[in-house]
Amino acid sequence: MVSQDLALDLLLARVLRMGALAGVGLAAGGVLALSALGEPLSPWPLTLGGWWQGGCAGLRALVGLGLWILALTPAAMLACFLVAAARARRWRGVAVALGVLGVCALGLGLAWVGV
Amino acid sequence: MQPTRARATVPGMGLLDLALISLGGFLAGLVGALMGLGGGLVAVPFVNLVLGWPMQVAAAAGLVSTLATSATAASRFLCRGGLVQVERGLELALAASLGSLAGGLASGWLRGPLLQLVFAGVLAFAALQIGHAVRHPRPEAPGGDCPAVRPGRRAWALGLSLGAGVLSGLLGIGGGMMYVPILHLLLCVPFKASSATSNFLMGLIVLPALGAHAAHGHVEIGLVGPLAAGVLLGASLGAWLMPKVRTSWLQVVFALLLLGTALQLVRQGVRAW
Numbered sequence: 001m002v003s004q005d006l007a008l009d010l011l012l013a014r015v016l017r018m019g020a021l022a023g024v025g026l027a028a029g030g031v032l033a034l035s036a037l038g039e040p041l042s043p044w045p046l047t048l049g050g051w052w053q054g055g056c057a058g059l060r061a062l063v064g065l066g067l068w069i070l071a072l073t074p075a076a077m078l079a080c081f082l083v084a085a086a087r088a089r090r091w092r093g094v095a096v097a098l099g100v101l102g103v104c105a106l107g108l109g110l111a112w113v114g115v
Numbered sequence: 116m117q118p119t120r121a122r123a124t125v126p127g128m129g130l131l132d133l134a135l136i137s138l139g140g141f142l143a144g145l146v147g148a149l150m151g152l153g154g155g156l157v158a159v160p161f162v163n164l165v166l167g168w169p170m171q172v173a174a175a176a177g178l179v180s181t182l183a184t185s186a187t188a189a190s191r192f193l194c195r196g197g198l199v200q201v202e203r204g205l206e207l208a209l210a211a212s213l214g215s216l217a218g219g220l221a222s223g224w225l226r227g228p229l230l231q232l233v234f235a236g237v238l239a240f241a242a243l244q245i246g247h248a249v250r251h252p253r254p255e256a257p258g259g260d261c262p263a264v265r266p267g268r269r270a271w272a273l274g275l276s277l278g279a280g281v282l283s284g285l286l287g288i289g290g291g292m293m294y295v296p297i298l299h300l301l302l303c304v305p306f307k308a309s310s311a312t313s314n315f316l317m318g319l320i321v322l323p324a325l326g327a328h329a330a331h332g333h334v335e336i337g338l339v340g341p342l343a344a345g346v347l348l349g350a351s352l353g354a355w356l357m358p359k360v361r362t363s364w365l366q367v368v369f370a371l372l373l374l375g376t377a378l379q380l381v382r383q384g385v386r387a388w
Contacts, residue, residue: 006197009193014190016187016189019186020190021187024340025344028341028344031133031340032341035129035133064336066340067339070183070186071182071326073318074318074319074322081201093201093205100208103212104319104323107216107325110220110327110330113330115330115331
């Protein structure tokens, strides 16, 4: 019988491992494929918003997706923790997790629009 | 102050360049894991001094590598159950992530030579920390519940985490060498649990800084993907090797290498000032 806390730890571990492997695999594989095909690696859209709006396509979009997955992995893990803490009525944990998620969202929002 | 444009001066990269970047990342991850440090502390000087990219670009690459390595290391610790103290760690992560966001934003307006000098200071601190660990090996402390922490200590821990976060965001390092002592000495978390919790926190802490670096245009796609893949592989091998090899002599060599790198950064930083 797996305790509730251990089950949560295992879930968080799975999210982290899968996100890191998928993100790095896509980003590195995409760059390798671009280089092997002789396509230029630069210039890229300066902001993440530029990527989303069609600034890059094909293999370049795959690289972008990999980096997005890698960047969102800790946030996804924290979101899982947030849900678990809310279900267990651990409100202090919920509040702190929301705060951290807010700062992460602020950083990603900056990356979206640029400075 | 004029914002620095740290875009790459290298227009395209061949397979050989990518192989070199991956190999460097692999070695950085391997050595970093064997020494109990994140890959960023080795990867950032490698990208800046060996590959010749601007300090800000090297820092962004270090942050991406830290995201990858901390995720895999934290997943290993989480699988052991109870080792990662999530809620206690998240309080530090809140302060540190605010600091890292500020550091990431500031990196766009600070000059590369200044960042090199600050990084040299951090490397020297890491070398001293490793030297201290070699001279005074830490006995394995038993785990257990943490005692109640006095409010004064908690405030110190939050303040220091904020500062450590600024350095993480500015220099592209995970900052484990700062968070482990904060957790262990100030919040009374057992040493192994501190190390595990610090790895868990790093991804959350560097994420806002990475956003800020991306906003400044410091994320070079051709660099970060292969480097992160190399660091990830190297760190995984290092974590597997660590219990099997004696690392005390390696630690001495590594501490000397860090000091040498710090001197090189100072030399370059002063010359380019």
